[in-house]
Amino acid sequence: MKTKSSAIRELFEELGVHAKAEDFVxxxxxxxxxxxxxxxxxxxxRQVSKVFYLxxxxxxxxxxxxxxxxxxxxWMNLDACxxxxxxxxxxxxxxxxxLEILCSGLKVDFA
Incomplete structure (x- = not known):
C-alpha cells in the first residue's frame, strides 16, 4: 500500500524511526x-489523508x-495532546x- 510506504519513509526521514507496514494501524x-x-x-x-497509529x-x-x-x-499523553x-x-x-479519527481507531473517548 503506497500510503503505508509513504508513512514509513516520512517516519524515518523525520524521526529516524524504522517501522514495517504491518506496524501501522x-x-x-x-x-x-x-x-x-x-x-x-x-x-x-484538496487533501485526502489516511490516519494511522503506531x-x-x-x-x-x-x-x-x-x-x-x-x-x-x-512527549505527552493523548489527553494532554x-x-x-x-x-x-x-x-x-x-x-x-x-485527533477524533485517531481516538476512533484507538477505541477511546474523544474528550
Missing amino acids: YCGTRRVVYDGEFCGKLFHD WFDADESAFNIDPAEVDHVL IDGVRHNTFPHCIEMDE
Missing part, C-alpha cells in the same frame, strides 16, 4: 477542501530528529478532526 480517512486565504494569498487545498515504545534517545524536517518534538490542540497551548499543525 489504520484509523480512518480525513478529506479537506478549502478555498480561502492563507498567509495573505488565495489558497486552494505503537513504538522506546527511549527518546532512539529518535534521530532531522531539524530540516521537524522543528521540535513534545487533545487539550493542547483544542486550546492551542503548543505549536502544532494538528487538526481536531485528525
Whole structure:
C-alpha cells in the first residue's frame, strides 16, 4: 500500500524511526477542501489523508530528529495532546478532526 510506504519513509526521514507496514494501524480517512486565504494569498487545498497509529515504545534517545524536517518534538499523553490542540497551548499543525479519527481507531473517548 503506497500510503503505508509513504508513512514509513516520512517516519524515518523525520524521526529516524524504522517501522514495517504491518506496524501501522489504520484509523480512518480525513478529506479537506478549502478555498480561502492563507498567509495573505488565495489558497486552494484538496487533501485526502489516511490516519494511522503506531505503537513504538522506546527511549527518546532512539529518535534521530532531522531539524530540516521537524522543528521540535513534545512527549505527552493523548489527553494532554487533545487539550493542547483544542486550546492551542503548543505549536502544532494538528487538526481536531485528525485527533477524533485517531481516538476512533484507538477505541477511546474523544474528550
